[in-house]
Amino acid sequence: MSAKIIDGKQLANTIRQDIKKEVEHLQTKGVTPGLAVILVGDNQASRTYVANKEKACKQLGMKSVLIELPATIDEQTLLTKIVELNNDASIHGILVQLPLPKHISEKKVIETISPEKDVDGFHPINIGRMMTGQDAFLPCTPFGILKMIQSTNIDVTGKHVVVIGRSNIVGKPVGQLFLNENATVTYCHSKTTDLASYTRQADILICAIGKAKFVTEEYVKEGAVVIDVGMSRDENGKLCGDVDFESVQDKSSFITPVPGGVGPMTITMLMYNTLKSAAKEI
Numbered sequence: 335m336s337a338k339i340i341d342g343k344q345l346a347n348t349i350r351q352d353i354k355k356e357v358e359h360l361q362t363k364g365v366t367p368g369l370a371v372i373l374v375g376d377n378q379a380s381r382t383y384v385a386n387k388e389k390a391c392k393q394l395g396m397k398s399v400l401i402e403l404p405a406t407i408d409e410q411t412l413l414t415k416i417v418e419l420n421n422d423a424s425i426h427g428i429l430v431q432l433p434l435p436k437h438i439s440e441k442k443v444i445e446t447i448s449p450e451k452d453v454d455g456f457h458p459i460n461i462g463r464m465m466t467g468q469d470a471f472l473p474c475t476p477f478g479i480l481k482m483i484q485s486t487n488i489d490v491t492g493k494h495v496v497v498i499g500r501s502n503i504v505g506k507p508v509g510q511l512f513l514n515e516n517a518t519v520t521y522c523h524s525k526t527t528d529l530a531s532y533t534r535q536a537d538i539l540i541c542a543i544g545k546a547k548f549v550t551e552e553y554v555k556e557g558a559v560v561i562d563v564g565m566s567r568d569e570n571g572k573l574c575g576d577v578d579f580e581s582v583q584d585k586s587s588f589i590t591p592v593p594g595g596v597g598p599m600t601i602t603m604l605m606y607n608t609l610k611s612a613a614k615e616i
């Protein structure tokens with residue numbers, strides 16, 4: 335079997351067309367969705383991701399405000415900037431690009447963003463709402479992964495979803511999203527013993543480890559869906575994911591590429607969340 339590619343770019347474009355129409359409708363009511371992105375420091379990867387967010391905003395007719403701060407910025411100045419944006423009626427979504435410099439508490443930053451403008455879905459209020467199946471801003475990468483699986487028309491009810499990785503922005507919330515969809519979820523992580531004994535049980539394997547090409551075919555069950563959340567560079571400096579694509583593609587039924595898979599969907603679901611926030615104004 336050669337896996338079907340879940341084309342994140344194509345799915346993202348389809349969803350963005352719908353978002354663009356909704357933005358145009360909101361504008362007839364005098365509301366233009368506004369997203370504020372704060373970039374602290376000069377991390378090149380973060381700069382690329384922020385540029386993709388700005389580009390998507392402009393593509394969809396949304397207002398995009400980029401606030402660039404030096405890596406030496408003190409925590410209180412950053413928190414004060416966030417509070418200003420919380421009180422700015424033209425801004426419907428606020429995010430601070432992660433990771434942050436070590437001297438700044440990500441927890442304090444995330445908890446300073448108004449939950450009503452937390453379009454990353456990282457605030458404990460939104461995480462709690464998601465955990466209890468209430469309406470919330472869903473974290474963008476997990477939300478995008480759910481949309482990608484839904485695009486395959488696979489019914490996840492009772493399916494065994496194995497998540498490798500337990501970060502607060504991907505691993506933990508993506509498992510919860512699939513639990514909410516009635517899947518059976520197993521979390522694996524760096525302390526898991528005999529990792530392959532779990533991953534080989536997965537009907538849907540979600541790889542969010544941060545290790546280039548770590549997941550090879552011996553970690554994959556025949557016919558599994560493989561979602562690659564990784565974003566690394568291989569020995570030739572080429573973008574790659576956590577999954578060894580060549581090794582795994584003949585064993586899996588569906589697979590997401592890197593680049594062109596989860597990444598564009600992350601951006602798209604950020605646009606979706608920003609639109610959702612703005613739509614509450616009418």
Ligand SMILES: Nc1nc2c(c(=O)[nH]1)N[C@@H](CN(C=O)c1ccc(C(=O)N[C@@H](CCC(=O)O)C(=O)O)cc1)CN2
Nearest residue numbers: 382383386429430431432454474593594595597598600
């Ligand atoms: N505040 C946040 N920070 C971070 C988040 C987040 O959701 N909120 N997630 C990741 C990074 N991320 C979003 O910011 C992200 C990563 C990758 C892409 C993407 O478009 N990837 C492309 C390739 C991009 C490239 O050329 O390098 C792809 O996969 O096709 C978008 C967003 C950590 N920080």
